[in-house]
């Protein structure tokens with residue numbers, strides 16, 4: 001397995017990480033046995049990085065990981081956990097809590113649900129606008145000193161917050177959306193993390209399935225999940241975006257590859273500090289995603305891909321207006 005290092009002196013993780021969110025939440029029903037089989041297949045293929053969040057299914061995802069990791073060597077797995085989102089029993093999002101006492105409480109419950117004594121990387125899922133980032137990171141830093149956390153990450157925050165957080169404790173990675181359809185980080189955020197020696201854990205590499213080659217208008221109509229609220233999956237925007245995907249499919253065919261493999265390989269090509277997270281929930285999808293590691297794109301190939309999907313051709317924001325408004329990374 002190709003490996004990537006988090007920062008200059010940071011730990012090494014597999015170049016592809018398995019994002020486990022869709023096994024518990026957001027993307028419609030998932031099959032528990034197949035989810036666990038997919039996690040096992042990922043580990044057996046050499047993937048060491050598993051990404052989860054305490055609010056993915058309100059603890060469901062962590063309990064699923066606990067079950068999947070039973071009998072495995074804990075020290076060979078790098079578990080990244082997001083925390084802080086506040087949800088009701090019905091699943092509604094009702095805020096974010098980054099207060100120091102809340103950070104420690106979230107962590108205590110996560111350690112129990114995962115059945116582990118430490119978390120490899122702990123990160124606030126969003127910025128709590130009512131709490132200075134220094135306080136939130138300071139609390140995680142205390143948990144590092146106490147041995148419960150190994151590394152600290154950030155998620156969907158902008159350049160200023162990254163600098164402030166990094167001044168309190170070294171930040172190992174920034175998790176943020178990045179793909180051929182979402183290139184917003186290239187202007188300011190990517191240069192900032194590179195200057196500071198912070199890696200990028202890229203999510204939405206397949207734009208939540210839209211850029212996978214397996215999405216369709218029919219699937220959008222069927223999907224009564226989180227994506228049915230996302231501007232890119234709706235109406236004329238969807239038609240426009242699917243036409244870009246079809247153009248990419250022609251290029252993929254010339255490489256005997258799939259759209260998903262080209263999309264993942266493109267992110268891998270953007271730098272050795274980028275670690276794509278793959279949202280596979282089934283072994284079949286995982287196998288396809290792993291194929292991206294074998295796909296070598298020349299500079300000419302990359303130029304052709306980027307000309308086929310120029311950033312301005314993408315229709316619709318990556319989140320709905322309400323969520324865009326609370327993203328520190330979009331300020």
Ligand SMILES: NC(=O)c1ccc[n+]([C@@H]2O[C@H](COP(=O)([O-])OP(=O)(O)OC[C@H]3O[C@@H](n4cnc5c(N)ncnc54)[C@H](OP(=O)(O)O)[C@@H]3O)[C@@H](O)[C@H]2O)c1
Pocket residue numbers: 018019020021022027051052082125155156175176202203204205206207208209210212214260277278279280281282284285286288289
């Ligand atoms: N920090 C944050 O704010 C944030 C936000 C979102 C996600 N994340 C993390 O990032 C991870 C990845 O999530 P994502 O939505 O960004 O993933 P993604 O890989 O962009 O999209 C996953 C979707 O694409 C479909 N898909 C089609 N072909 C696939 C293939 N070959 N491999 C994988 N998936 C394929 C999936 O499977 P089906 O066909 O089974 O539906 C699923 O519906 C999450 O699990 C989570 O850990 C973080």
